[in-house]
Amino acid sequence: MEATVNLPGLDEHSEAGHELLDEGEPCAAHSAFEDWVSSVARCLNGVLPDSGLSSEWLGLPHSHLVMGSGYYDEPAAWANFRGAVQRPLAWLGQLPGKVQDVNAVPALTQTAARERGRREIRMQMTARAYVDPDRIAELKEISHPEFDLRKLVRFCEKLNLCFATECYLAVAMLTRALIDHVPPVFGCQSFVELANNYAGGSKSFKESMRNLENSSRKIADQHLHCRIRRSESLPTARQVDFGNDLDVLLAEVARLLRSG
Numbered sequence: 001m002e003a004t005v006n007l008p009g010l011d012e013h014s015e016a017g018h019e020l021l022d023e024g025e026p027c028a029a030h031s032a033f034e035d036w037v038s039s040v041a042r043c044l045n046g047v048l049p050d051s052g053l054s055s056e057w058l059g060l061p062h063s064h065l066v067m068g069s070g071y072y073d074e075p076a077a078w079a080n081f082r083g084a085v086q087r088p089l090a091w092l093g094q095l096p097g098k099v100q101d102v103n104a105v106p107a108l109t110q111t112a113a114r115e116r117g118r119r120e121i122r123m124q125m126t127a128r129a130y131v132d133p134d135r136i137a138e139l140k141e142i143s144h145p146e147f148d149l150r151k152l153v154r155f156c157e158k159l160n161l162c163f164a165t166e167c168y169l170a171v172a173m174l175t176r177a178l179i180d181h182v183p184p185v186f187g188c189q190s191f192v193e194l195a196n197n198y199a200g201g202s203k204s205f206k207e208s209m210r211n212l213e214n215s216s217r218k219i220a221d222q223h224l225h226c227r228i229r230r231s232e233s234l235p236t237a238r239q240v241d242f243g244n245d246l247d248v249l250l251a252e253v254a255r256l257l258r259s260g
Helices: 010-020 026-047 053-058 075-102 105-116 133-140 150-164 168-181 191-197 203-225 243-259
Strands: none
Touching (some): 010 075, 026 053, 026 075, 133 150, 133 243, 150 168, 150 243, 168 203, 168 243, 191 203, 203 243
16 A cells, blocks of 8 residues: 655745756845745645654755855855755655655554554565564574573564564664563673673674664663654664664574573
8 A cells, every 4th residue: 555645835845946046146045045945844844744854854955145244156155055955856856755654654554444444454565574584483492491482582573563564663662672681591680781791792792782782772762761742753764773783682592592
């Protein structure tokens, strides 16, 4: 199922941006640029509130033809100005795809369920596995007298499900839950103790564990503990993807429990 992208005014905003490239008077060009930027930001806030797209738009290059009480009419200033126009124009050209991302699988799944008039969720997708299925199969085969791995395996399965359905908030939180779940396997009370003091791993292993502790945990904490606010920016796949470091951790869990 594809998202319906409805962006009223997009063509007009793009046309207004192209017209800026024909301006020849610095003060008029600068003023028109500022009006254009403000107009697009208002449109984004109205059509896609709290999506983070307005903030992204406002972070693009700005006109420097007028600074303070002076203006610049040199060829280099105009070259910079036209570059400052062309980059936002390119951004507008990519906007339908950005909206597709905003309205991606989680929202579409819920919309489809409501349209069918039933409390029913259907999903059909193909996505890269966050946790390698072979690693999950390896963990399932382990039987240990002290550690029941059913919850660990379910964490891994849910990580794959959430990553596939683009539920990136859940991926961050599940990653944190997983790393807090396994320290007893290493004879540790906490993951920070594991990352800093576990003597059985190589230098590369410790670096991966510290990345999980120092980066993945802080990203999860940010999304778990930050209260509701006026504007939000949702996590992307890149932000929450610690699959490589997680596989290093799970491989060591499997090695220890097989040898034990």
